[in-house]
Amino acid sequence: MNPIAIELKGVSKRFGEVVANKNVNLTVYKNEILSLLGENGSGKTTLMNMISGIYFPDEGSIEINGKPVVIGSPRDAHNYKIGMIHQHFKLVDVFSAADNIILGEKMPVYSVRGEAKECLKALPTDSVVKEVEKDGKTTKTLDFNTLWGYLKVYLKIAALPFIKFGKKVAFDFLKKNRVKELQAVADKYGFEIDLKKKIYELSVSEKQTVEIIKVLYRGAEILILDEPTAVLTPQETLKLFAVLRRMREDGKAIIIITHKLNEVMAISDKVAILRKGEHIATVNTAETNEKELTEMMVGKKVSLNIDRDDPVNPVDRLKVKGLTVINHDKIKLLDDVNFVARSGEILGIAGIAGSGQRELLESIAGLVKFDGGDIVYYDPQKNNEEVDLKSKTPVQIRDLGVRLSFVPEDRLGMGLVGNMDIVDNMMLRSYKRGHSLFVDRKAPSKLADEIVHDLEVVTPNTRTAVRKLSGGNVQKVLVGREIASAPTVLMAAYPVRGLDINSSYTIYNLLNEQKKKGVAVIFVGEDLDVLIELCDRILVLCAGKITGIVDARNITKEEVGLLMTKTEEVKEVE
Amino acid sequence: MFTALITEAFRFTAIYLFGSTGETLTEKSGNLNLGIPGIMCFGATGAVIGEYVYELAIGGDVSKMQAFPAIVIPLLFCMLFAGALGAFYCLLTVTLRCNQNVTGLTITTFGVGVLSYFKGVLGTRATFAKASLFFTDGLDFADKLGWIGKVFLSHGFMIYLAIAISLLVAFVLKKTRTGLSLQAVGENPATADAAGISVTTNKYVATVLGSMIAGFGGVFYIFDYLGGVIPNDIEAFGWLAIAIVIFSVWRPNLGILASFLFATLYLLKSYVAPYLSGIEQAELIKMIPYVVTILVLIVTSIVNKKETQPPASLGLSYFREER
Numbered sequence: 001m002n003p004i005a006i007e008l009k010g011v012s013k014r015f016g017e018v019v020a021n022k023n024v025n026l027t028v029y030k031n032e033i034l035s036l037l038g039e040n041g042s043g044k045t046t047l048m049n050m051i052s053g054i055y056f057p058d059e060g061s062i063e064i065n066g067k068p069v070v071i072g073s074p075r076d077a078h079n080y081k082i083g084m085i086h087q088h089f090k091l092v093d094v095f096s097a098a099d100n101i102i103l104g105e106k107m108p109v110y111s112v113r114g115e116a117k118e119c120l121k122a123l124p125t126d127s128v129v130k131e132v133e134k135d136g137k138t139t140k141t142l143d144f145n146t147l148w149g150y151l152k153v154y155l156k157i158a159a160l161p162f163i164k165f166g167k168k169v170a171f172d173f174l175k176k177n178r179v180k181e182l183q184a185v186a187d188k189y190g191f192e193i194d195l196k197k198k199i200y201e202l203s204v205s206e207k208q209t210v211e212i213i214k215v216l217y218r219g220a221e222i223l224i225l226d227e228p229t230a231v232l233t234p235q236e237t238l239k240l241f242a243v244l245r246r247m248r249e250d251g252k253a254i255i256i257i258t259h260k261l262n263e264v265m266a267i268s269d270k271v272a273i274l275r276k277g278e279h280i281a282t283v284n285t286a287e288t289n290e291k292e293l294t295e296m297m298v299g300k301k302v303s304l305n306i307d308r309d310d311p312v313n314p315v316d317r318l319k320v321k322g323l324t325v326i327n328h329d330k331i332k333l334l335d336d337v338n339f340v341a342r343s344g345e346i347l348g349i350a351g352i353a354g355s356g357q358r359e360l361l362e363s364i365a366g367l368v369k370f371d372g373g374d375i376v377y378y379d380p381q382k383n384n385e386e387v388d389l390k391s392k393t394p395v396q397i398r399d400l401g402v403r404l405s406f407v408p409e410d411r412l413g414m415g416l417v418g419n420m421d422i423v424d425n426m427m428l429r430s431y432k433r434g435h436s437l438f439v440d441r442k443a444p445s446k447l448a449d450e451i452v453h454d455l456e457v458v459t460p461n462t463r464t465a466v467r468k469l470s471g472g473n474v475q476k477v478l479v480g481r482e483i484a485s486a487p488t489v490l491m492a493a494y495p496v497r498g499l500d501i502n503s504s505y506t507i508y509n510l511l512n513e514q515k516k517k518g519v520a521v522i523f524v525g526e527d528l529d530v531l532i533e534l535c536d537r538i539l540v541l542c543a544g545k546i547t548g549i550v551d552a553r554n555i556t557k558e559e560v561g562l563l564m565t566k567t568e569e570v571k572e573v574e
Numbered sequence: 575m576f577t578a579l580i581t582e583a584f585r586f587t588a589i590y591l592f593g594s595t596g597e598t599l600t601e602k603s604g605n606l607n608l609g610i611p612g613i614m615c616f617g618a619t620g621a622v623i624g625e626y627v628y629e630l631a632i633g634g635d636v637s638k639m640q641a642f643p644a645i646v647i648p649l650l651f652c653m654l655f656a657g658a659l660g661a662f663y664c665l666l667t668v669t670l671r672c673n674q675n676v677t678g679l680t681i682t683t684f685g686v687g688v689l690s691y692f693k694g695v696l697g698t699r700a701t702f703a704k705a706s707l708f709f710t711d712g713l714d715f716a717d718k719l720g721w722i723g724k725v726f727l728s729h730g731f732m733i734y735l736a737i738a739i740s741l742l743v744a745f746v747l748k749k750t751r752t753g754l755s756l757q758a759v760g761e762n763p764a765t766a767d768a769a770g771i772s773v774t775t776n777k778y779v780a781t782v783l784g785s786m787i788a789g790f791g792g793v794f795y796i797f798d799y800l801g802g803v804i805p806n807d808i809e810a811f812g813w814l815a816i817a818i819v820i821f822s823v824w825r826p827n828l829g830i831l832a833s834f835l836f837a838t839l840y841l842l843k844s845y846v847a848p849y850l851s852g853i854e855q856a857e858l859i860k861m862i863p864y865v866v867t868i869l870v871l872i873v874t875s876i877v878n879k880k881e882t883q884p885p886a887s888l889g890l891s892y893f894r895e896e897r
Contacts, residue, residue, distance in 0.1 A: 075770055090765040092758050094880050103758055104769025105751070172750045200880050 002029040004066065005222050005253035006051065006082075011060035013046055020046040023060070024279040026272055028222070033244060033254045035264040035285070037297055038274035040353045040526050044257050047274070048224050051255075052084040053077035064222075083220030085211045087227050091199045097210045098179040098195040101217050107171045112160045119156050124149035186213055190246065192239070204329050205236035212243065223247065224255045229263055230354060231331065241267050259352040260543075261290045261565040275299050294561040298528060301557050306508050306533040309516065314342035317378055317520035318364070318489055324372035325359045325544075333359045335544045337373070341489065341520040343380070346511060348535030348552060349524040350560055356544040357524045358409060361491050364522075365406045366394045377402050380488055380518075405487035407479055409494050409524075411471075415478045418467030422448045422459065425466055426481055451480035455506060472503030479510055490514050493524040508534055528557045542566055577721055579845045583838040585729045588794045589808075590833035591736040593815025595826050596788030599743050600660075601819060603780035604760035605667060606889040608678025610788050611812020612685025613659050617789020618796050618808060619689045620655025621648035625705050625797075626696055636704040644708045652793050653786040659685065660785025664778045671891040686809050689792075693804040702802030709797040732794040737830055739787055744827040756780055760885035763892035773892050791815065814840075817867040823874060823882040836863045 008026040012019070021043045028034050038044045049055045051062065053074040061068050064080050071077050077084070091100050128150065130143040175181070183195050193202075193209045202210065208228060215223060225244075229237045244254055244267060258264060264271055265285060273280040273296045280296050318341040325334040334356045341347050349357055362368040364375055366389065375389040379401060387400055397404060408414040416425045426444035434440050448462040455476040459469055466474055475495060483490065492511065496504040511534070515521050525531045531538055535552045540563040548563045593614055600607045607613070625648045632638045663681055666672040710730040717723060747753035758766040759776040767773050792808050814836055821836075822828035840863065843856045850856055874882040 074768060078770070090762070090768045092761045092765055093886065094761060094883075095754070095758070099754060102751075103754060104766070104771045106770070172752055174749050174751060174754065198880065 002031045004028070005030045005032075005064070007063040007066075008047075008051075009061045009063065011047070011050060011057045011062070013043075013050060013055060013058055019277050021050070021057075022277045024274070024277075026279060026282070028253045028255060030221075030251050030253050031248055032270065033248055033256060033268045034282075035268035035271045036255055036257045036274065037259075037261075037264060037271055037293060039297060041276075042274040042297075043277040044274055045226060046277075048084065048226060048255065048257065051077065051222075052082055052224060078218060081219055081221040082224070083215030083218060083222070084224040085208070085215060085226065085228060087230065089207050089211055091207060091210060093200045094198060096179065096196055096198055097193065097202065097206075097213075098182045099174075100199060100210055101182055101195070101214045102174075102178060105218075107168060110164050110167055112164055115160050115163075116157045119153050119160075122149075123153050182213075182217070185217070189213075189216070189243075191243070204231045204331070205233070205239070208232070208240070209243075216247075220252070222253045222255070224257075226257045227259070228256065229258060229260060231329070233331070237263065259565055261293055261562075264293065265290065273297055290562065290565075291558070294558050294565065298557045298561040301532075302529050304529055304533050306505075306530070307512055308534065308536075309512070311342065311345040311515070311536055312518070314344045315378070315380075315384065316340050317343045317380070319376045319378070320360075320364070320373070321376070322373035323360070323363060323370055323375065325356070325363060325368060326371045333544050334363070334370070337541075337544075337546055339539055339546065339549060341522055343488070343518045343520045344515055345536045346515050346521040346523055346534060348531040348538040349522065349541060350526075350528065350531050350538050351541035351564055353526070355541040355564075357493065357541060359544075360541070361406065361408070361493055361522070361524065364389070364489075364491065365404065366392050366397045377404075377489070403486060403488045405482035405485060405490045407475075407482050407490070407492040407495055409497075411474050411478055412467060416466050416474065419465050421465055422452065422457075422462040422477055425477065426451075426484075429481060429485060447481070447484055451477060451484070455480050455510075472499040475499060476503065476506065479507060483510060483514055487514075487519055489520045489522070491522045491524075494526060495523070496530070497526070504530075528560050532557060532560070540564055575845055577725060579838065579841060581725045581728070583834060583841050584725060585733055586799065586837040586841060587830070587833045588733040588736040589791045589799070589811050590815055590818055590836050591733075591740055591830060592791030592794060593788045593812055594818035594822065594829045594833055595736070595740040595743055596784040596786070596791075597816055597819045598784075598822070598824055598826050598829060599787065600781045600784035601824060601888055602747060602756055602760045602885060603777045604763060604885055604887045604890065604892070605664070605777055605781050606674050606678065607660070607663055607681075607781060607784070608675055608816070609659065609663050609681030609685065610678075610785075610816055611809040612682035613656050613663075613785045614685070614788050614792040614812045614815075615689035615808050616659050616685035616792075617652040617656030617786070618792025618804075619685075619692050620651040620653075620789065621793040622692055622696055622702070622796065622804060623655075624648040624651025625702055626699075627651075629705075636701070639704055639708075641708045641711075644705045648705070648793060648797065649790070652789045656785045656789025656792075657782045660782040661778065663785070664781045667891060668774055668777045671893065674889050674891070682809065682812070689804070689808065690806055693806060697804045702797060704802075706797045706800075706802035709794075710801070730798045732790065732798050735790070736794070739790075740826045740830055743787075744825065747826070757885070760887060763887055767892075788812075788815070814863060817863065820884075821867050821870045823870075824884060835866075839863050839866075 004027055006028050008024055011021060011024045013021040024047060036044050046055060050057050051071065053071045053076050056072060062071060063069065069080055071080065092103065124146045126143065126146045128143055128146050129140050131138050132141055179196050186193060186195060191209050191213060193206055199207060228240060232240060248254060256267065268285050270282055271285055271288065271293060272282040273293065275297065320337055320339050323334055323337040324332060326332050337360060351357055359368055363370045369391060377387040377389050378384040379387050381401065387402060389397060389402065412418045423441065423445045426447050427439065430444055431439050445462065451457060452459060452462055457473045457476050459473060466477060479495060495507050499507065511521055511523060523535060532552050532555065538550050538552045538555065538560060539546060540548045540550070540560060542564055547566045593610060597607060597610045628643055628647045629636065659681060663677055666677045667674045709732065712728045712730060717728065719727060747757065755766065755771045756776050758769070758771060759773050763773045791811065795808055795811065796802065796804060818829055818832045818836055822832040840860065843859045846859065847856050
């Protein structure tokens with residue numbers, strides 16, 4: 001049995017009303033890779049942030065090497081040799097990789113007091129006064145040798161503060177051969193990277209390598225990697241795994257957060273599963289399989305009793321063909337996506353966060369330029385005539401008579417202007433109407449009153465800045481505005497995120513109403529129970545690819561869960 | 575004529591160089607201090623007050639004036655005044671997270687106003703002509719070294735101080751961990767914070783030191799260049815100093831050359847005036863630095879090399895992400 005590196009005992013963390021972690025027990029051993037598995041919002045990142053000193057647990061204790069410790073800040077975590085590699089790299093673009101690694105490095109401790117104690121040990125033990133026998137008489141004389149011995153020690157102690165200052169100055173100078181020295185260390189560990197290069201010249205995977213070297217250089221014994229493979233190509237993932245295995249052999253304890261089951265199976269020794277903030281189980285990877293892990297991850301089905309009518313004579317409304325979006329790091333955010341959204345139907349989109357949902361909706365809305373494929377809209381007013389939406393701006397799309405509504409994920413960033421009141425936010429969609437020099441305030445004001453009344457928005461009046469409203473009320477205002485324009489396609493990204501039960505049901509009902517009116521609704525959600533009960537069909541995205549379009553009435557949560565985590569096989573490297 | 579122009583331009587470089595070095599140091603920490611013109615004025619005000627206090631202390635008898643206190647007292651007062659205003663800028667932008675542009679412009683307005691007040695109050699009462707002699711006193715042997723000595727070595731100490739500070743700042747930024755940390759704060763404060771570097775301390779120290787350096791520019795202008803007269807046009811040089819920061823792509827050693835160029839172009843007008851047909855052309859020559867700055871900005875944007883870009887988080891306030 002390997003020795004325990006870190007042990008969490010009964011750790012809980014609350015953010016106001018929300019319980020992020022509840023009584024979590026977790027043990028990580030040296031020479032071991034532990035995968036932390038869980039859906040979005042299951043509390044994985046919060047848990048890891050408590051280990052790395054960003055949050056402080058409300059209850060419970062953390063033990064490192066068998067001793068209880070208090071990790072109050074990232075600095076403490078560093079002292080306990082805990083290193084975390086975040087999803088978003090913390091690197092300075094214009095510095096070389098080597099300079100990023102040494103950034104913030106502290107001088108080795110030099111204590112004047114301690115050094116002085118050392119010096120005092122060298123004090124001569126003889127007396128300074130020497131008795132000399134001469135001609136039968138004993139005379140006392142000074143022994144200059146001993147005196148010099150004393151003097152030497154005291155002079156040295158007096159010089160210590162200056163030595164410390166000198167060392168400080170010397171340490172402050174950047175060594176000319178610092179790149180070479182670090183490069184030698186990196187080569188020894190087998191990292192393929194040129195540390196002379198500036199960060200902006202590096203690929204994503206090389207940047208990650210710099211982060212790993214940085215953590216190792218600071219002597220980390222416990223490494224935490226937050227979704228390290230999310231940004232990597234399969235080949236780069238294999239390289240990363242090789243590095244992780246080498247570190248495991250080196251005696252490090254490694255915690256890796258990932259959603260991809262095949263990677264969990266390939267790399268880890270043990271898997272810990274979190275669900276809704278609670279620790280469900282820790283199992284040996286060798287004794288489990290993907291299906292079992294999925295079941296533990298998604299849990300038992302919860303019945304929500306959301307109304308769902310059968311679609312009334314659905315027709316194709318929006319067709320997406322071979323849609324591909326590539327970001328500036330040359331990573332495919334969407335890869336050959338094909339699907340059709342039909343009128344009178346709710347199409348759900350499931351997937352781990354960041355699987356391309358955002359890019360998909362923004363491509364349709366005309367906010368993202370896509371690198372391949374076509375988007376076609378069938379106009380119901382012109383007898384379902386085809387309208388090409390490729391490389392059109394939102395304004396052009398509207399001018400073509402396409403009635404597209406979009407409820408974005410970022411409500412107060414993309415959807416509404418927080419500092420403006422409800423009426424003004426309504427006007428964002430209508431200010432261009434009319435021929436008068438002045439804007440029409442009457443219509444938006446009336447619409448605002450209607451929304452506040454019909455959707456039961458809790459607000460002092462319609463002249464209140466929307467940022468002062470609660471999350472649920474903000475969402476009602478946004479959805480209310482979007483459906484007021486009588487859309488034919490309604491896209492909603494995470495419309496119930498952060499909402500209480502009642503507000504959530506209000507939103508479900510609104511979506512169902514639109515469906516009855518013959519609108520093609522596209523609903524991006526994260527709660528599988530909701531998706532399965534609300535939608536007619538579910539499209540599952542995984543790493544930018546469609547892994548399945550399924551009938552929501554005849555599918556289980558586990559099946560969707562498996563599709564969400566299904567990526568290409570990771571082959572073992574020798 | 576050419577030698578005369580270069581000689582004067584070399585000396586005049588000081589006002590630009592102090593200002594631009596101070597502003598570069600400040601901007602490296604991510605603080606876009608548009609208060610620099612005001613801080614130069616305020617620092618100069620401090621120096622004027624300091625010199626006045628010294629003159630009062632020796633009973634107003636300028637013949638008893640000694641070189642050391644006559645130089646050191648105004649410089650210390652300048653550092654105190656300019657540093658205090660720089661610290662105030664940090665208090666507003668770093669601690670209270672006010673908008674940097676608005677704060678900077680307010681400080682400029684304030685500094686210019688204060689100097690103009692003291693110009694009215696002290697300009698008639700005190701004469702700084704005697705004190706100014708200590709500032710302009712050059713090396714005795716300079717004249718014996720031919721034209722090189724005359725052009726480069728015959729001036730008061732402040733231009734050499736300016737060059738020394740600028741080289742020192744360039745060295746610290748490039749060769750030390752202190753400089754590396756400071757630049758990390760200006761480029762990516764979140765990263766610096768995670769690496770255990772105090773963002774607040776770095777911003778305060780860089781801004782206060784930068785303000786002190788910039789303040790020396792005002793002192794130079796009054797006590798060295800103008801011979802002890804309180805002016806009302808320091809602000810213009812402050813804005814040009816900010817232009818030089820852009821022109822020198824945030825490198826203090828390039829700032830020396832840029833300041834020299836700007837000084838030459840500024841003085842060129844009076845040297846070429848006799849050869850020009852009208853006042854309009856002379857005034858047009860004065861515009862060259864501004865046009866050149868715009869051109870540099872365009873060129874560096876087109877080239878879009880990361881090294882010639884301003885610090886990435888310039889003008890933004892930083893606070894740790896909170897949930």
